[in-house]
Amino acid sequence: MTDYGHDLRFGTFLPAEAADATEALRLAVRTEELGLDMTSLQDHPYQARFLDAWTQLSVIAAHTERISVFPNVANLPLRPPAVLARAAASLDLLTGGRVELGLGAGGFWDAIDGMGGPRRGPAEAVKALEEGIAVIRALWSEERSARVDGEFYQLRGAHPGPGAAHDIGIWVGAIKPKMLALTGRLADGWLPSSPYVPPAVLAESNRRIDEAAVAAGRRPEDVRRLYNIAGTFHGDGREFLQGPPKVWVEQLAELAVTEGMSAFIIMVQAGGDNDLERFAMEVVPAVRELVAAERTRPGPGGIEAEEPETSEPSEQIVVAPAKSGDRPRNATLATPTPDDGTRLSSVRLWNESERPAGPDSDLAVQYSTRQRASGQHLVDVHNHLRQELTQLRDLVDQVAAGAMDLGRARSMINTMAMRQNNWTLGTYCESYCRVVTTHHTIEDVSLFPRLRAADPQLVPVVDRLEAEHHVIADVLERVDRALVAMVAEPEGIGEVRAAVDLLTDTLLSHLSYEERELIEPLSRLNIL
Numbered sequence: 001m002t003d004y005g006h007d008l009r010f011g012t013f014l015p016a017e018a019a020d021a022t023e024a025l026r027l028a029v030r031t032e033e034l035g036l037d038m039t040s041l042q043d044h045p046y047q048a049r050f051l052d053a054w055t056q057l058s059v060i061a062a063h064t065e066r067i068s069v070f071p072n073v074a075n076l077p078l079r080p081p082a083v084l085a086r087a088a089a090s091l092d093l094l095t096g097g098r099v100e101l102g103l104g105a106g107g108f109w110d111a112i113d114g115m116g117g118p119r120r121g122p123a124e125a126v127k128a129l130e131e132g133i134a135v136i137r138a139l140w141s142e143e144r145s146a147r148v149d150g151e152f153y154q155l156r157g158a159h160p161g162p163g164a165a166h167d168i169g170i171w172v173g174a175i176k177p178k179m180l181a182l183t184g185r186l187a188d189g190w191l192p193s194s195p196y197v198p199p200a201v202l203a204e205s206n207r208r209i210d211e212a213a214v215a216a217g218r219r220p221e222d223v224r225r226l227y228n229i230a231g232t233f234h235g236d237g238r239e240f241l242q243g244p245p246k247v248w249v250e251q252l253a254e255l256a257v258t259e260g261m262s263a264f265i266i267m268v269q270a271g272g273d274n275d276l277e278r279f280a281m282e283v284v285p286a287v288r289e290l291v292a293a294e295r296t297r298p299g300p301g302g303i304e305a306e307e308p309e310t311s312e313p314s315e316q317i318v319v320a321p322a323k324s325g326d327r328p329r330n331a332t333l334a335t336p337t338p339d340d341g342t343r344l345s346s347v348r349l350w351n352e353s354e355r356p357a358g359p360d361s362d363l364a365v366q367y368s369t370r371q372r373a374s375g376q377h378l379v380d381v382h383n384h385l386r387q388e389l390t391q392l393r394d395l396v397d398q399v400a401a402g403a404m405d406l407g408r409a410r411s412m413i414n415t416m417a418m419r420q421n422n423w424t425l426g427t428y429c430e431s432y433c434r435v436v437t438t439h440h441t442i443e444d445v446s447l448f449p450r451l452r453a454a455d456p457q458l459v460p461v462v463d464r465l466e467a468e469h470h471v472i473a474d475v476l477e478r479v480d481r482a483l484v485a486m487v488a489e490p491e492g493i494g495e496v497r498a499a500v501d502l503l504t505d506t507l508l509s510h511l512s513y514e515e516r517e518l519i520e521p522l523s524r525l526n527i528l
Helices: 025-032 053-063 081-095 109-114 122-140 177-186 199-215 244-259 275-297 367-402 406-413 423-453 456-488 489-523
Strands: 009-014 038-041 068-071 101-104 146-149 154-159 170-171 224-229 261-267
Touching: 009 025, 009 275, 025 038, 025 053, 025 275, 038 053, 038 261, 053 068, 053 081, 081 122, 101 122, 101 423, 122 154, 122 170, 122 177, 170 177, 177 199, 199 244, 244 261, 244 275, 261 275, 367 489, 423 456, 423 489, 456 489
Parallel strands: 009 038, 009 261, 038 068, 068 101, 101 170, 224 261
Antiparallel strands: 146 154
């Protein structure tokens, strides 16, 4: 089990078809809008159906502001390394440091030969790649002149430059042992693809990279591990990335903490907005959260909380309920969202007066900006859930009031942040219910056990919150059943409204209670 400790990054691997020339650009812009970190294109210069990768990457870079761009991977036999080095550095300089270099030894030798490129055997291809990397690094150096005396590539006093805006990473696409060893010796990253290097092979491949890195006087963590991934959000989860977002979250988080894979790049087909959005909004945040939680654990024995920057908590546990406005609150903590007491349903699924309360916060403590951010993160996640619930209620209200028919409602959902493959009200509910369930599952399996271990005084509160998760899960199922039934019987909108009213009451009450009780311990213990 190896976690190299790299920050997590997520991105896209886009289509390059010339027949739909603007599709990759559109998807790249959407990649940035959704908050992902990078985007990439395959490089097959011999393929007449594809646009040139470097030209496309330049256009994408010009239409985006934040995401990194890179070839996935550059075809060295048809991209002379000296020219490739200057092209990458130039684009990096123009974009303010947003270029990385995926690099491969080549393949499809008949096609390469047809373009006038060299035909190389396996050993020759590895040797040429090693020399190519030497040429690239020499032209990125600050030396006055560069010399490389190789069998396949040479530099004879070429002047390095232009200087890149940042240290461009060379990420090698490698599968076989000699290429893996080269990656360990020379590369900044390893960039395999799941269809060719499935998860079961990662451990052995990583071992070869690590051994080669150590033999070359490097550290294994000097090589970032990236992974091009392909999957579907349909399936039962028994195969890799063949199931709902929860399956993706668990499988990718496991690869991050056990195999050290720290960048996941989803292969997106033309028109694949739905899968891209589900990946960005339902998978990526949850993977980040699970991995961050796991990385705070020293091992199977429990968590390793940072030394609190505050005084010891009070010994008193207040059992009587307290409204957020009645409890003294440390002004340097994030502000919880109050429960205004509004209830839409006559049904009561729990007794709020029985909710336990944790220790009061120490009003004299000055929490740091970093500590405050832990509590604020909880509020931010909850605010997203509140916003989506408001959208769901608004849609139900408009349908119920006859302001739009169901067909129009489906079109409206298409503009929402959480649209799905089937644009129906029932499916939108399914998406929202899944997000709430995933959020609660993450808390149950990663956050709550750590809180119990870190501060025993929180056990009654955490137990109550977990119990409320189960109640809310039942309410979500009730909403889902009502909405699905309404698709077949539109006059059932009354049942939908009643179910959504009950969800609104229970969820908003629960979120406020959770913020009231957990903002202080999350900040004090630096849990998030």
